[in-house]
Amino acid sequence: MIKKSVQDYKTINLQKNYFDIIGDIHGCYYELIELVEKLGYVKYKNAYFHKDGRRLISVGDIADKGYKNIDCYNFWINQVNYGGGIWVYGNHCLKFYKYLLGNKIKITYNISKTVSEYMNLPYFERISFRDKFIKCYEGRSHYVILDNGKLVVVHACLKENDIGKFNDAIRTRCLFGDVVRNFDGNNSNKLVDWALEYRGEPFIVYGHNAVLDTKIVNNTIDVDTGCVYGGKLTAFRYPEKEIVQVKSRRVYMEYMNSDDIDFANS
Ligand SMILES: [Mn+2]
Numbered sequence: 001m002i003k004k005s006v007q008d009y010k011t012i013n014l015q016k017n018y019f020d021i022i023g024d025i026h027g028c029y030y031e032l033i034e035l036v037e038k039l040g041y042v043k044y045k046n047a048y049f050h051k052d053g054r055r056l057i058s059v060g061d062i063a064d065k066g067y068k069n070i071d072c073y074n075f076w077i078n079q080v081n082y083g084g085g086i087w088v089y090g091n092h093c094l095k096f097y098k099y100l101l102g103n104k105i106k107i108t109y110n111i112s113k114t115v116s117e118y119m120n121l122p123y124f125e126r127i128s129f130r131d132k133f134i135k136c137y138e139g140r141s142h143y144v145i146l147d148n149g150k151l152v153v154v155h156a157c158l159k160e161n162d163i164g165k166f167n168d169a170i171r172t173r174c175l176f177g178d179v180v181r182n183f184d185g186n187n188s189n190k191l192v193d194w195a196l197e198y199r200g201e202p203f204i205v206y207g208h209n210a211v212l213d214t215k216i217v218n219n220t221i222d223v224d225t226g227c228v229y230g231g232k233l234t235a236f237r238y239p240e241k242e243i244v245q246v247k248s249r250r251v252y253m254e255y256m257n258s259d260d261i262d263f264a265n266s
Pocket residue numbers: 061090091092155175207208209
């Protein structure tokens with residue numbers, strides 16, 4: 001069982017509301033650093049800072065699938081602890097959290113690279129990383145409401161009526177999207193494109209579902225552009241609504257969904 005130490009959602013009101021919201025990273029550390037520097041952030045001690053007081057936000061799914069998973073987690077733990085960064089839960093982050101708590105999880109191919117990187121850390125470093133991760137994770141939340149309700153960041157999905165609320169169904173949507181069972185007989189679940197039906201006023205930035213390129217749909221934008229599949233790592237600048245991207249350095253994992261998108265040639 002997961003302890004009830006995780007947060008539902010947070011409302012964060014800051015004086016300056018300038019954000020760079022980064023899509024699913026999945027262990028693409030080099031692309032992450034390249035993107036952060038391209039956005040104008042400079043490293044000072046443990047974290048990255050922007051001269052205009054901008055803040056970095058992760059939509060979650062920081063690790064798994066790529067090859068520098070622990071580095072990516074360390075980046076965000078430091079960014080949250082020292083650099084005013086914000087991180088919302090992704091389904092992959094949750095699985096690793098459960099693993100670190102000692103819960104029985106299925107070590108699938110996706111998470112196996114993160115687990116082996118973790119197990120290969122020197123003993124003291126591993127203990128210290130585990131404690132840092134758990135503490136940081138438990139202080140994060142499933143979604144955040146920013147800029148006096150004008151901006152929402154979530155990993156996978158948040159419907160208009162979910163904003164400012166929380167329950168099990170909303171939790172599932174935040175982490176996994178609007179999933180319906182696929183009755184075509186192929187036993188897989190189907191993701192509903194919830195953004196097409198979104199009519200809310202708050203602008204929602206999310207990831208989880210890899211797309212070839214970003215597009216604003218009804219006050220929402222999906223910023224997961226499949227970096228780990230050879231696509232791009234995307235940042236959405238708020239309030240400018242500009243896109244900044246870096247190209248993936250290689251195909252770290254083959255994209256195997258049925259829609260067969262060619263990320264490497266995007
Ligand atoms: Mn995800």
